[in-house]
Amino acid sequence: MSSVSKPLYALGTPGLVTQRYLCRNHNRMVCMEKKKVLITGITGLVGSVLMKGLREEFDVTGIDLRVCPDVKTLVADSTNLDEIISAFEGVDTVIDLASEPSNFAPWDVIYENNLRCTFNAFEASRIAGVRRVIFASSNHATGNYENDSPYSEIVAGQYGALTPGSFDLVTTDMPIRPDGPYGIGKAFGEATGRYYSDEHGLSVMCLRIGTLNAESRPTNLRQFATLLTHGDLVRLVKACIGGPDSIRFAIYYGVSNNSWRFWDISNSQTDIGYAPEDNAEVWR
Numbered sequence: 001m002s003s004v005s006k007p008l009y010a011l012g013t014p015g016l017v018t019q020r021y022l023c024r025n026h027n028r029m030v031c032m033e034k035k036k037v038l039i040t041g042i043t044g045l046v047g048s049v050l051m052k053g054l055r056e057e058f059d060v061t062g063i064d065l066r067v068c069p070d071v072k073t074l075v076a077d078s079t080n081l082d083e084i085i086s087a088f089e090g091v092d093t094v095i096d097l098a099s100e101p102s103n104f105a106p107w108d109v110i111y112e113n114n115l116r117c118t119f120n121a122f123e124a125s126r127i128a129g130v131r132r133v134i135f136a137s138s139n140h141a142t143g144n145y146e147n148d149s150p151y152s153e154i155v156a157g158q159y160g161a162l163t164p165g166s167f168d169l170v171t172t173d174m175p176i177r178p179d180g181p182y183g184i185g186k187a188f189g190e191a192t193g194r195y196y197s198d199e200h201g202l203s204v205m206c207l208r209i210g211t212l213n214a215e216s217r218p219t220n221l222r223q224f225a226t227l228l229t230h231g232d233l234v235r236l237v238k239a240c241i242g243g244p245d246s247i248r249f250a251i252y253y254g255v256s257n258n259s260w261r262f263w264d265i266s267n268s269q270t271d272i273g274y275a276p277e278d279n280a281e282v283w284r
Contacts, residue, residue: 034057034058034059035058035059035092035093035241036058036059036061036090036091036092036093037054037058037059037060037061037091037092037093037094037095037241038060038061038062038063038087038088038091038093038094038095039051039054039060039061039062039063039094039095039097040062040063040064040078040084040094040095040096040097040098040117040121041063041064041078041096041097041098041099041117042062042063042064042068042071042073042097043062043064043065043066043067043068043073044064044097044101045101045212045213045214046097046101046136046209046212046233047062047064047068047095047097048068049212049230049233049234050095050097050233050234050237051068051070051071052070053230053231053233053234053237053238054234054237054238055070055071057238058241061073061074061087061091062074063076063078063084063087063098064076064098065077074086074087078098078116078117078120078121079112079113079116079117079120080120081120081123081124084120084121084124085124085127085128087124088124088125088127088128088130089128090128091125091128091130092130092131092132092241093130093131093132093133093134093240093241094121094124094125094130094132094133094134095134095136095237096117096118096121096122096133096134096135096136096189097136098117098118098121099113099114099117099118099136099185100113100114100182102182103138103140103179103180103182103183104180104182105181105182106181107181107184109181110181110182110184110185111185114182114185114186114188114189115185115188118135118185118188118189118192119192121133121135122135122192122193122196122202122204125196125202126196126200126202130202131203131245132202132203132204132205132240132241132243133193133196133202133203133204133205134204134205134206134207134237134240134241135189135190135193135204135205135206135207136207136209137186137187137189137190137206137207137208137209137251138182138183138186138208138209139208139209139210139211139226139253139254139255139263140178140179140180140182140183140186141176141177141178141183141186141187141190141208142170142174142176142177142178142183142208143177143178143179143180143183144177144178144179145170145174145177145262146179150162150167150262151170151262154167154225154260154262155221155222155225155226156221156222157221157222157224159260164259164260167262169261169262169263169264170253170262170263170264171264171267172208172250172251172252172253172264172267176190186208189206190206190251193206193249194249197248197249198249201248203245203247203248203249204248204249204250205240205243205247205249205250205251205252205272206250206251206252207236207237207240207252207253207254208251208252208253208254208263209228209233209254210226210227210228210253210254210255210256210261210263211223211226211227211228212228212229212230212233212254216229216230216231217229217280217283218280218283223280224258224259224260224280224281224283224284225258225260225261225262225280226255226258226261226263227255227256227258227278227280228254228255228256229256229278231277231278232254232255232256232257232276232277232278233254235274235275235276235277236252236254236268236274236276239268239272239273239274239275240252240272242272243271243272243273244271244272247271247272250267250268250271252265252267252268252271252272252274253265253268255276256276256277256278256279256280257276257277257278257279258279258280258281259279259280259281260280260281
């Protein structure tokens with residue numbers, strides 16, 4: 001088995017950083033290309049998890065209101081397009097996380113922050129010629145399905161006669177049903193992504209992220225169905241980055257392989273090879 005040394009130098013090309021390594025066993029030079037990935041909102045929980053999980057394989061940079069000490073970061077306000085546009089130049093994939101993260105935020109906060117940040121990320125990607133945008137949507141874009149049976153019983157941990165796999169799953173083909181202003185903002189982001197895909201040729205993947213918390217394990221009964229572990233988030237995003245260029249627009253649920261999950265992940269498994277490894281039941 002061959003081994004590699006530290007990179008000798010890096011060359012910037014559109015969307016790629018080409019690093020040259022010495023392959024010791026064969027005493028020859030080989031080139032390994034690292035895609036350039038920009039994460040907006042990189043210092044938040046989701047951004048921090050992805051930065052740590054992606055930086056070895058990809059050339060990761062970020063945008064945020066404060067510096068991420070681990071990677072090159074543009075300190076800027078994502079509600080201002082002119083402030084952020086330079087960070088998108090030469091990027092292959094943008095992971096758009098910049099937003100108010102609370103699903104309890106009022107409409108005026110969502111309107112002034114999330115809608116502006118989302119639109120600017122897509123517009124900057126268009127201007128810079130980015131190949132793919134991964135938009136961090138949310139399960140709250142369809143959160144009101146949880147008012148229906150059997151999902152209302154599942155999130156309350158009242159399984160009764162139900163067994164895992166015995167009920168219909170919520171699919172990405174079903175109508176949106178936001179459960180508040182935050183969910184409305186995420187539905188806006190999905191619609192914006194569809195527009196930029198159709199009109200401007202961007203490849204867009206929207207991830208309806210389940211429950212991702214600092215603990216990376218369930219902390220209440222609902223999360224035995226909705227948990228997305230840190231490891232599975234990274235696996236999902238890596239699958240999105242490497243997914244076929246033929247995918248022009250897609251929506252995927254971001255959830256681990258929980259026994260009681262009620263969101264369908266078959267399209268991400270088929271389209272991009274998403275293979276979640278974690279199941280919330282191990283913490284039961």
